[in-house]
Amino acid sequence: MRAIKPYSQADLKKVINELATTFGDRIHLSQIVREQHGGGDDSYGNLPPDAVIYPFSTEEVAQIVTLCNRYKIPVIPFGAGSSVEGHLLAVKGGISIDLSEMNQVIEINAADMDCRVQAGVTREQLNTALRYDGLFFPIDPGANASIGGMASTQASGTNAVKYGTMKDAVIGLTAVVASGEIIKTGSRARKSSAGYDLTQLLVGSEGTLAVITEVQLRLHPVPEIIKAAVCSFDTVAAAVDTVINARQTAIPMARIELLNSLQMQACIQYSKLEGFEAKPTLFIEFNGTEKSVAEQINLFKDISGEFGGSKFKWAETTEQRNLLWSARHHAYHATQQLQAKSKVLTTDVCVPISKLAKSILQAEQDAEASGLQCTIVGHVGDGNYHLLIVMDPTSRDQVEQAKQLSSQVVNTALNLGGTCTGEHGIGLGKKEFLKLEHARSIEIMKTIKMALDPKNIMNPGKIFDL
Structure with a gap:
């Protein structure tokens, strides 16, 4: 794959020279840094941008985007580099805006259970900052992704069954659109009927409509009791039927994850798990009050027993739970080691x-x-x-x-x-499938894209082709 660049080297040089007066050594042109920003945790190869810039503020992002728009130079937002669908490949060249230095937790409103963070804050960093407020941010995709990147890709993860996805967590944004204008969407109110929901438009837009620079998030109280367990089955079908019946019984599980036999074998080897079998396995977590958790567990045991579920292996301490979920989160790398x-x-x-x-x-x-x-x-x-x-x-x-x-x-x-x-x-990888799924409504998506980004500089080549 080769980048097709819609701009001249002379224009690129103008932009970099002008930005150098503000950013100095925060502009990187070396091959190694560019390649680090030319791909994610995927199998789509590497297409490095022409330059990488590390802004400190929304205003600096706006300065970069304004200049790039003038010369039709693409911009590719970069968070933690953990995306898996080719989002970061510079298919039309351009400048990677690395938001990792924008990593401040701006405010925590404990009474209202919300907070505002810069886009480069990671989910682990945020939960560390929340630890003394009795609150936590539940969206957990496994990787220590940046909040801006999670909003851009509409991430979810292991807690989604109870707490929802990023669309449920994000209540407002600060973003820079293609013209360089800074916009703010949403509010701190728990609901609103005021106009088009631009927050939800930008969440999941994968950097194709704007660069997200700040995120207002809904938080949740840390549960009184958290208990995690694993339960193995003879077949995948039995494990899945257990899940379906548990959901239909309305058991409020916090997490429920399935690993098939080969995945369990890989995790046992990679994470050096002891006392586990290479069989289809459910990883389950319950939280709430002591009474409610006990009720959830008893109901789930009854259902799993009907489908031949093994005795539960419990992880009740924080250390035990972390070990258990760490093994689950390392499933990708465990598979790669096969x-x-x-x-x-x-x-x-x-x-x-x-x-x-x-x-x-x-x-x-x-x-x-x-x-x-x-x-x-x-x-x-x-x-x-x-x-x-x-x-x-x-x-x-x-x-x-x-x-x-x-x-x-x-x-x-x-x-x-x-x-x-x-x-x-x-990203790049699912464009053809999007056509199958949404057919003619893709034309409406393209209309929105061209209205907000007429020069097609915002992460071009992703989601669909213009």
Whole structure:
């Protein structure tokens, strides 16, 4: 893949020289820094930008974007670099705006359970800042992603079954649009009927409409009691049926994650887990008051027992829970270790909960037929799961097989009334599937894009092509 640049080297030099008067050594042109910003945790290769700039404020971001817009130079927002759908590749060249230095927690409003942070604040950093207020930020995609990046990709994660996704957490934004204008959306009110909801428009826009620089977030009280456990099953179908029945019984689980046999084997090896079996396994967490948690656990035990669930292995202390969920969060890297010098192609589908068993079982059959090693891990409480496809990136046959298998999984999900991406976004990798899912409404998306970004400088080439 080669970057197709819609601007001249002379114009790029003008922009960099003018910005150098403000940013000085915060502009980086070296190959190694540019390559670090030319890709994420994905299998789409690397297309480095022409320069990387580290702003300290919204006003500095506006200065960069204003100048880039004048000369039609693309800008690519960069958070923690953990995206997995090719969001960071500079397919049309341009300047990467690295927001990691914008990492201040601006305010915490404990009484109203909200806060405002700069986009470069990471989720772990925020929860550390909240620890003395009895509050926490629940959205947990696994990686220590930046809040701005999580808003841009509409991230969710292990807590989504109870606390929702970034669309539920974000109540307001500060952002810089393509003209360089700074806009503020939303408010600190818990609800509003005032005009178009620009906050929700920008959440999930993947940097194609604006650069998000500050985020107003809804927070939650730390639960009185938190208990986590694992429960294994003889088949994936039994585990999934347990999840479906638990959801239909309205048990308010905080987290419920599924790992298939191969994924458990990989996690046991990678995270050196002791006392676990390489069988389809549910990772579950309950929280609330002592009485409510006890009721949740008893109900769930009854349901899991009906489907042959094993005895629960409990993790009650913070250290035990952290170890358990750390193993779950390392599932991607554990899968990658199954084959030397491999890459992992990640699918990210979400289906109606009643269709979950059919979708996952079909994915397992397709994976077995492909001959590739594949693990499954999923936020199954809300119908979202990932088939992780291990491949040799130097083997053209394996790469094509992996792409074909990914397409099969997505097409199955779409046929069952689902979506091609539950939380990772479209980026480069899912553009063709977006056409299948949304058909003619993509033209409306393009109209909005061109209204806000007529020169197509905001992360061009992502979500759809103009």
